[in-house]
Amino acid sequence: MFFGENQSKQDSIFESLAATPPMGWNSWNKFGCDVNENLLKQMADAIANSGMKDAGYQYIVIDDCWQVGRDKDGNIIADPKAFPNGIKALADYIHSKGLKLGIYSCAGSLTCQGRPGSRGYQFQDARQYAKWGVDYLKYDWCSNEGQNAEAAYRTMSDALKACGRPIVFSICEWGESQPWKWAKGVGHLWRTTADIRDCYQCKFDWGGVGVLDIIDTLAELYLYAGPGHWNDAEMLEIGNGGMTKDEYITHFSMWAMLAAPLMAGNDLRSMDKDTKEILTNKEVIAVDQDSLGQQARRFMDMGDHEIWAKPLAKGEVAVCFLNRTDHEWQLDYNWKKDVMYFATDVNIHKNEYTIRDLWKHKDIGTTAANTKYNIPAHGVLMVQLNLKK
Template sequence: MKKCFLFFLVVNIVHSVLSQENDGLALTPPMGWNSWNKFGCNVDETIIKEMAEAMVNSGMRDAGYEFIVIDDCWQIGRDSLGNIIPDSERFPSGMKALGDYIHSLGLKFGIYSCAGSKTCQGRPGSRGYQFQDARTYAEWGVDYLKYDWCYNEGQNAEAAYKTMSDALKATGRPIVFSICEWGDNEPWKWGKGIGHLWRTTADIRDCFQCQFDWGGLGVMDIIDRQAELYPYAGPGHWNDPDMLEVGNGGMTYTEYKTHFSMWAMLAAPLMAGNDLRNMDRQTREILTNLDVISINQDELGQQARRFMDMGDYEIWAKPLTKGEVAVCFLNRSSEVWKLAYNWKQHTMYFVKDVNLHKYQYKIWDCWKHEYIGTTNEKLSADIPPHGVLLVRLKK
């Protein structure tokens, strides 16, 4: 009898630990849309509804995008009981009705708050109201919470985020929790089991390579900061290099393809940040590229590693299920990279199920959507400035 008791005790403990680490949410990187990059504080009920409709009509929902997230500036105060008050002029129907509409389209509803006393735009934060706000969000039907770090007043980051994490779990509603403290406190070391994703850098800017005094970073600068964080990514816990800028006009078509390709390789959340209502053909082509999305959403959940670093030229590799691998040749330079790559010359030591010396693999170009040879041949290509060649090796 004692042995049986001990057995069941061990099983329950193991189950409890696993449940804390993986609650079944965000088993692949979250995909959706967030209002901030395009609209900032200029958000309202009409815009959010139209974005949700555009996500469906554009084919993005069918491509895997599901979250519609309202960022900062939806809240204006608290009532006498401390309940958070949405801006009734901008959201006259209320958040519950808006969430219901989003759900009616087969999408999920996301919202924003902050671990500090105020949000980054000076609206009421959740400090001191975590459990009350979490219950309110659950009542509204919220499926995703982005939680910022402004006005944090010297709090311990891990403790602050765990408090809100506990509050969300206590509601009984499955809510994806996005930790957004900009990587200042190395959340990749403590975020697993607290959040489902955590920002690794300062805010993204709509540029290929640039840095700003206040902390904004371009695409290449963000990639460099995330490159060595691959041990911390996996199903239910993702490194987040911030939202996508594809379609916002600050980069070229080639650069946006690179941006999207590398976010896919990094197993990053794919949160679009453009105006979905008026996307041009090229923007829609990028955001709904199923070959690239499948690399991002691969169930193995591994983040790519920088396999070879040759200065302006880099080769990244991402292990995939079914013994496949995605390889991205990244040209950071302002000149064409005349690639001539011998697959047999280098060993991808961390890709356990792929043996380029023993087997022949077919090479699938994820932007041309066609086979371009095999690994028994040298791969030759002209990769444009700031461009990529993204391929998938298949047996």
């Protein structure tokens, strides 16, 4: 096989990954640097046994702090105390559960927690990940030493394409170089903001952002999302205790509307009933995982109140009414009033649609009549319009 043919095959395999937004769990939001192989095995068990695997979650991602150095040949070394059996054994265990392993590194010389990064070792590290059985790489941007982001991420992308194993590539440079403009074909998902915090709306001097801030950042990026290339709205905070149930429902609903990756970030071993119900809502997850791969648009912005719509593959549409305020929204919505001009298969003036409440799991009327609903503070009404038979 000629080099060009081999490169084309590698690119084709790479581009076929992440046809829908990746779903899984990441260690960072809850556990930070306190990671070890027993924790990861327990999380794999929890996904397999809690209904999350059945709902579509598949990646178990070790974030920063698993690595401690390099051997005399430059190979990356996992912390022998935290991972005494090595990453390969952990990958084998996770694969035995029908799940996939993700790992973390950084485009800089050091990771964000001062562990060895991949700069200068990209192809060697990619081959090591493949040998271990890694399925997903989150690649950060600390200690980048003034590198050009696009060039740095292309180098690791080339390394992954050449490593001999299909590995999903998660670009994590916090949206600083507008990766949505250059990262299609380089990675499968790219962060768009600073790190998420477990709050509805908040900003920090050191860069953390809340749920509303992330939603607002993604609002105009819908043209860049699609199968194999997703705007990453950051990992989920559901179950970590910083928001109300209604706020967590908003968090999950809007991530699904935005066709964002769904990476849980809580302790899966001790989920309460509300957390489990939110994370395993299959009707909402189906909107996120819809094969058309379109990101929702904010087609009505009324300041305190917004209406978002996401076309779906079977000529249906998901609609989310978002109440940004501290007060209940007494919705009385006339479906005939506003035209979703971008949802080309949906014609509310010509056809009647059944309105399915995706959180109550029941039909609540049709588009022939106004929808009346009391949406709680910081809450949503998320529905799907299905052509009435």
